[in-house]
Amino acid sequence: MRKFLFSLSAPVGAFVLTLVISSIALWAFGSNPFAAYGDMLGHASKLETQVDILNRATPLYISAVAAAIGFRMNLFNIGVEGQYLFAFLIAAQVGSLVSLPAVLHIPLIMIVAMATGAFYAGIAGVLKVTRGVNEVISTIMLNSIAVAGLIAWLQQRWQAEQEEFTSTTLGTNPIDESGLIPHINGIVEIFTREIGQGKELTGVLLVAICVGVAYHLLLTRMRFGFDLRASGLNPFAARAGGVPPKRMIVAAMVLSGAVAGLIGLVELSEKGKFPPNAIQGLGFAGIAVALLGRNHPGGMVFSALLFAFLDVSAGILQNTEAATKEIVNIMQGIVLLAAVVAYGISKRFQEREEARETAEALRAEQGVMA
Amino acid sequence: MKALNDLPAWIRWPLYALAGIMLLTLVQTFFSDTERLTQVSTSREMLRWAVPIFLAGLGGLFSERAGVVNIGLEGMLILGMWFGAWGSINYGPWIGLLIGVLGGALGGLLHAVATVTFNVDHIISGVAINILAPAITRYLSDELWASPTTSPSTETPDKIDLLFLGGGNIGEWESPDLLLSIAEREWWFISDVSQLLRGLVTNVHWVSIMALALVPVTTWLIWRTRFGLRLRIAGENPGAGATQGIDIIRYKYLGVIISGGLAGLGGAFISTELSGLFQGGNSAGRGFIGLAALIFGNWRPGGVLVGALLFGYVFGLDLKDLDGTASHALLLVNTVILAGVGAWALTKRRTTDAILAGLLGVGAFVWWISAETVPDWWSNILPYVLVLLVLVFFSQRLRMPAALGQPFRKGET
Structure with a gap:
């Protein structure tokens, strides 16, 4: 119990610090922090807003799992951003070319998305083990290459093939209804009132839940997950224990990229294609969510919901004019930095506590012997 | 080859540069219609684009020589961009640059507190700063300039x-x-x-001159002074340094704060001189490219400059190359260079390198033969491709500070 409270102190401390600093930032520019927080919370208590929050939290959570798989073995896949956008584009294009029944069409799109993400992340993994290229720099460069190069190029090409060329046909060709993951309002409405304002809860939420469960099982029940954690905690010991380090690096990158490929499914199912102004930044936000949730399958649920809540709150702040909506970005940044520092402090305390307990136990034993 | 390696660096690098210009001239004279490869404007743009990359890379050098990995350079650069623009608008160009330096240094201080005092993983802290910094600038811009991404235009000191x-x-x-x-x-x-030389000496920004002067200054500071020796001990073997009574924590702090200040200067240069205003996203990953220049330059100031100029050349060429002919000619230059790298790898009996360089060279050549121009997206990503290729071929020949990225606590060795 004491240990549990202890592990809770770091995130709570980070949260309080965030509230203090963002209140100062709001107050300094003449906004009333309490009015702003009140508006945010009041807005979030509505069912429709909660649907929005879940829709935003879904890709954030998948993105966080993708980043966390790498982090677990000290592998920094900063390239989730490029991987998901590239995978989104390819999957949307492939999905628009075929017409299949839904039971085949949806899995096909998902597999193509995962394979593309895995391939693109795999490049960084292979470069690391064969050429010693630091994965942080290579994935960042691959992000720029994907966004500014590959996506721009392929979009130009495919658009040139379209017969009619109007602003509504921008992006890839539309995918048949059978390829889109349906919304799940029906399931939610069993428990609640009807969801209004035409809001739809994305069915990808179920995919995200599966991803979370699979990630949990991978870490706790599977040999590969054990090797992954062992390589992260002590690569030398893992190697001595027969875990091939190079293969683990490539495998972790590939797996991370495959999960990243699923991020775009939310927008794909909503818009039915790869739109010209696809949502960017989910990859970087996912890294923040993973760090805040300490790469833990459950912890990341909370941090994804927190980040989604803040993102969605930006809209209401703009409407009520209680504060500048950019304050939510500040809150996200500060809660992240405060949390990583707080985790650092609590780890130190924990180590000191353990050292003290061991010393006491030793002393007691020596006392008995004397 | 041996004779070349025995020459001092200040003779060797100009020789390499001359060889490079010779290659550009040859390609331009015999195989291409473009004149942009060696125009005044190209080298002027090269220098302008190289300066922020160089300053970020040099910032990385101070931090990493003290043993702290600084992925947060990008964030510090963004802080420098904003504070530089704000200072320039309110207090004039020179104070603006100074405030930009302070803004970046503030980011450095944050990174130092997290990594040195609280032993947060260096990359995690850097990532957090990279997320926080743009958020801060968006908020401040929105409050002060009523737009989250754009400032009014800024002032810059006269060029000379x-x-x-x-x-x-x-x-x-x-x-x-x-x-x-x-x-x-x-x-x-x-x-x-x-x-090409004219581009470097006419219409030059004061910060560019300062940046070039920083190469000898930093070399002297890091390898010839007591401060530099202690900074390097903090990055090579902090435990041993601590037993000599050196305050390792202090030197790590200094290294990271200087690092942030230099990245901040680079950022202020972007918003006051390169783009003439603060614009969100205008950093274009230059903090990260600076890190790549640092790795390419083997953690040495001269090497960082060479890397920055190389990346700056590609950026600068792309800027004026609207029809894609110069980028097309560059394909042939790439072919020759890759052939050279392949031959060099063969003499060292590094077969994989040779095959890789050969394949890429053939690819570049086939593309050059089969097309008249290259599309704009290729010139946009060329700098990033170049960074990747440089790392692919040179990552394994480098030596980074021995204790880079490792935590240090007083009283534990």
């Missing part, structure tokens, strides 16, 4: 022409413009060299 080389003035007297007179003769190759 260097004496004699670039026809600069002393008072009323205008000195002769040597390079221009050579360039105007249209001598083959020699005029190309003087064209």
